[in-house]
Amino acid sequence: MQRRDFLKATSKFGIGVVAFSSLRIHASTESPDLVVVKDGEPGDLLTEAIKNLGGMNQFISKDDVVVLKPNMSWDRVPEQAATTNPELVAEVVKLCFNAGAKKVKIFDNTLNEPKRCYKRSGIETAAKAVGANVFHVYERKFKKVSFPEGDLIKSWELYEDVLEADKVINMPIAKHHSIGGVSLGMKNLMGFLGGNRGRFHRDFHEKIVDLNTMIRPNLTILDAYRMLLRNGPSGGNLADVALTKTLIVGTDPIAVDAYGVTLFKQAPESKAFLTIGNKRGLGQIDLNKIKIQTISLSS
Amino acid sequence: MQIARRITQVLFLLFFLILFVLAAYPYESFLPSDLFLRLDPLIGFTSSLAARKIILKTLLSLIVFLPTLLLGRIFCGWMCPLGTTLDGVDKFVKRKRDNQEKTSLFRFRWFKYVFLITIFTAALFSVQIAGYLDPISLLTRTMVTVIYPIFVFIVDGFIGSLFSISFIENAVFSVSEFLRSTILPVQSQSFQGSIFVGLIFIAILSLSYFQKRFWCRNLCPLGALLGISSKFRLYKRIVSDDCTSCSLCHKQCRMGAIESDYVTTDQYECINCMDCQTVCPVNAIEFKFAKKASSSKFSLDRRKTLQAGLSGLITMSFFKIDKFNTVNKEQVIRPPGALEEPEFLDRCVRCGECVRICSTSGAGLQVTALESGWEGLSTPALITPMGYCEHNCNLCGKVCPTGAIQDLTMKQKQEMKMGTAHFHKTRCIPWYYGDNCMVCEEHCPVSPKAIQFTTRTVTTIDGRQREVFLPFVEESLCVGCGICTKVCPVVGEKGIYLTNDGETRFQIDT
Numbered sequence: 001m002q003r004r005d006f007l008k009a010t011s012k013f014g015i016g017v018v019a020f021s022s023l024r025i026h027a028s029t030e031s032p033d034l035v036v037v038k039d040g041e042p043g044d045l046l047t048e049a050i051k052n053l054g055g056m057n058q059f060i061s062k063d064d065v066v067v068l069k070p071n072m073s074w075d076r077v078p079e080q081a082a083t084t085n086p087e088l089v090a091e092v093v094k095l096c097f098n099a100g101a102k103k104v105k106i107f108d109n110t111l112n113e114p115k116r117c118y119k120r121s122g123i124e125t126a127a128k129a130v131g132a133n134v135f136h137v138y139e140r141k142f143k144k145v146s147f148p149e150g151d152l153i154k155s156w157e158l159y160e161d162v163l164e165a166d167k168v169i170n171m172p173i174a175k176h177h178s179i180g181g182v183s184l185g186m187k188n189l190m191g192f193l194g195g196n197r198g199r200f201h202r203d204f205h206e207k208i209v210d211l212n213t214m215i216r217p218n219l220t221i222l223d224a225y226r227m228l229l230r231n232g233p234s235g236g237n238l239a240d241v242a243l244t245k246t247l248i249v250g251t252d253p254i255a256v257d258a259y260g261v262t263l264f265k266q267a268p269e270s271k272a273f274l275t276i277g278n279k280r281g282l283g284q285i286d287l288n289k290i291k292i293q294t295i296s297l298s299s
Numbered sequence: 300m301q302i303a304r305r306i307t308q309v310l311f312l313l314f315f316l317i318l319f320v321l322a323a324y325p326y327e328s329f330l331p332s333d334l335f336l337r338l339d340p341l342i343g344f345t346s347s348l349a350a351r352k353i354i355l356k357t358l359l360s361l362i363v364f365l366p367t368l369l370l371g372r373i374f375c376g377w378m379c380p381l382g383t384t385l386d387g388v389d390k391f392v393k394r395k396r397d398n399q400e401k402t403s404l405f406r407f408r409w410f411k412y413v414f415l416i417t418i419f420t421a422a423l424f425s426v427q428i429a430g431y432l433d434p435i436s437l438l439t440r441t442m443v444t445v446i447y448p449i450f451v452f453i454v455d456g457f458i459g460s461l462f463s464i465s466f467i468e469n470a471v472f473s474v475s476e477f478l479r480s481t482i483l484p485v486q487s488q489s490f491q492g493s494i495f496v497g498l499i500f501i502a503i504l505s506l507s508y509f510q511k512r513f514w515c516r517n518l519c520p521l522g523a524l525l526g527i528s529s530k531f532r533l534y535k536r537i538v539s540d541d542c543t544s545c546s547l548c549h550k551q552c553r554m555g556a557i558e559s560d561y562v563t564t565d566q567y568e569c570i571n572c573m574d575c576q577t578v579c580p581v582n583a584i585e586f587k588f589a590k591k592a593s594s595s596k597f598s599l600d601r602r603k604t605l606q607a608g609l610s611g612l613i614t615m616s617f618f619k620i621d622k623f624n625t626v627n628k629e630q631v632i633r634p635p636g637a638l639e640e641p642e643f644l645d646r647c648v649r650c651g652e653c654v655r656i657c658s659t660s661g662a663g664l665q666v667t668a669l670e671s672g673w674e675g676l677s678t679p680a681l682i683t684p685m686g687y688c689e690h691n692c693n694l695c696g697k698v699c700p701t702g703a704i705q706d707l708t709m710k711q712k713q714e715m716k717m718g719t720a721h722f723h724k725t726r727c728i729p730w731y732y733g734d735n736c737m738v739c740e741e742h743c744p745v746s747p748k749a750i751q752f753t754t755r756t757v758t759t760i761d762g763r764q765r766e767v768f769l770p771f772v773e774e775s776l777c778v779g780c781g782i783c784t785k786v787c788p789v790v791g792e793k794g795i796y797l798t799n800d801g802e803t804r805f806q807i808d809t
């Protein structure tokens with residue numbers, strides 16, 4: 001219920017946002033803002049990253065209901081890098097439970113037929129094996145809610161469970177995308193949307209920011225173990241996939257995505273959703289202004 | 300014997316239903332979902348006749364056909380899921396007593412032979428109409444487009460109303476998840492032509508008001524085929540001299556196959572249900588192998604046979620000459636791996652099995668109304684924007700009982716071109732409104748993508764300059780899956796549509 005109260009509060013008092021985010025930055029002064037771990041297997045990358053952020057207890061409290069949002073929107077296998085790495089997802093689920101989470105829910109409003117996406121992405125099997133609650137969305141559970149901070153989106157259908165969750169962890173995969181240029185964490189939250197999502201694509205960047213004002217993940221874990229470099233976001237061709245063995249973890253959604261953009265050898269400032277998001281106070285786009293810890297696991 | 304029969308009937312019906320439910324992604328069961336259709340001799344014979352070649356898949360129907368020569372219509376009495384359904388319905392029918400014995404009702408008996416001859420005559424001219432009246436095909440089609448969707452709708456609605464009660468929400472959720480992992484779909488179900496298929500089915504059930512198994516006695520062309528095949532059957536109903544002429548068996552017979560002398564049996568009609576044996580108070584009736592037994596006359600004389608043949612020719616012609624057959628069919632997108640249109644139509648038995656399995660995948664296939672002419676009535680086609688063809692799916696060909704849709708490997712399927720997408724430049728958001736969209740490009744499953752774009756600077760109505768991505772279709776890459784049309788956010792007529800331009804239709808060498 002904390003989250004919901006928070007959302008309510010922020011909707012009423014814009015000042016609350018400023019206060020809260022400054023509080024959050026203050027609380028994590030000892031640990032880095034962004035951890036980048038390289039050259040390891042998915043599970044190891046994650047363990048190392050979370051350790052350096054001060055452990056999962058920093059983000060998950062006892063009896064939390066956690067919603068985990070991997071990208072499992074496509075009927076693709078992990079090697080095709082259109083969906084989040086299943087080992088990574090399983091590892092996060094485990095850490096959440098270790099930190100005392102009561103329930104970990106995983107779902108996605110998929111773009112291909114849902115059963116295929118869940119199964120072939122490998123996420124359903126991997127996450128269920130470690131006790132997560134993986135289910136297909138129910139049309140009736142999309143509730144039209146108002147976006148108090150929305151610029152273009154005044155209201156849209158959002159999945160009930162994410163509105164009621166205590167914590168949200170966003171787990172995108174780093175992919176090429178024709179409109180955004182890249183598809184990272186901020187776009188990944190679209191999986192919580194119902195309604196005519198195609199209409200979201202007009203004035204895409206502004207709307208993505210609007211969505212991120214409404215859902216604020218407590219943690220963003222950007223999977224760049226494999227990256228889809230071309231023909232995204234659906235991909236399919238193994239020649240378009242690079243094995244980069246990298247993981248980026250942080251609490252600032254703009255900073256995580258900004259770092260993600262640099263993996264594609266592009267400048268964060270070239271992405272409108274990042275500059276707009278930055279301007280509207282969602283996070284820091286300038287990577288020089290935050291503390292980034294880079295770790296390599298190869299020895 | 301009666302109990303054994305009932306159990307067998309129920310088991311076969313259950314088996315039929317299980318096979319139906321299993322016809323779903325990921326379709327990993329070792330049981331072929333089209334088993335009943337392949338066991339059906341009417342489907343096997345007519346599709347082989349219409350296609351002018353023996354379709355190996357349908358040879359399975361000999362398992363049903365050959366024993367019939369010896370044993371009679373056991374399929375009807377013991378196995379047919381529609382027959383069992385009608386027997387079940389019969390338990391709820393309150394019939395006027397004399398209906399059962401009204402001789403006037405027996406005059407319809409030869410109708411089924413007319414249907415049978417019509418179907419075979421048409422097949423001889425390569426027009427496949429068996430599927431419309433074949434009981435297995437008809438029941439499968441009804442399951443797909445009517446019974447299962449209604450079941451889903453009701454169960455789903457029930458669960459939905461329970462969801463709103465907060466203190467049992469968790470329990471309801473668990474039940475719902477269990478059902479979704481077993482018999483319920485995760486996508487809502489809607490099918491073209493459900494109402495008509497449903498009405499035909501209701502009519503068949505309603506006819507039971509007049510007689511037990513009215514359909515089986517008078518209309519079923521498969522029953523007719525098996526009936527004729529039973530002419531020289533050796534396994535027969537034999538009445539001993541103990542018979543007291545009490546008439547109980549005559550009244551009981553669900554097929555009206557017992558003459559009013561209580562001894563003579565209609566060998567074409569008797570389905571070996573053995574009710575007569577059970578009701579006989581003096582145990583005078585036995586079923587056994589016998590050379591001779593008194594038999595009724597065949598209900599079809601030469602004149603009626605000729606009439607039936609003529610009706611076949613005319614029906615067949617109707618299917619061919621109607622205007623709907625000659626209009627352009629460029630919007631009819633056949634499933635991947637469908638044979639060339641004439642042979643596809645010869646083989647397709649309109650069972651809807653492919654539509655069923657597709658509804659658990661891309662949900663693109665629907666049975667056609669008149670899109671592909673009268674001859675193509677009820678055949679499968681990809682109907683967008685309701686659904687699309689899932690690029691990584693080749694299941695439709697796996698459940699086709701006659702190989703009208705070929706069973707392709709995944710690689711073959713993905714190389715198969717069903718059609719081509721085209722932009723409606725007066726509907727498409729970037730082309731017409733000068734706004735970015737690209738949802739179609741995002742979803743395009745082939746890599747490199749068949750939808751590509753150029754960048755152009757446009758001047759908006761308020762004089763601003765803006766860069767817009769203008770999409771176009773690279774024809775050589777497009778497979779015609781139609782996901783672009785499905786996801787196109789334009790309300791009303793979509794900004795992108797499919798034609799079957801460039802479709803690949805040929806027999807794969809195996």
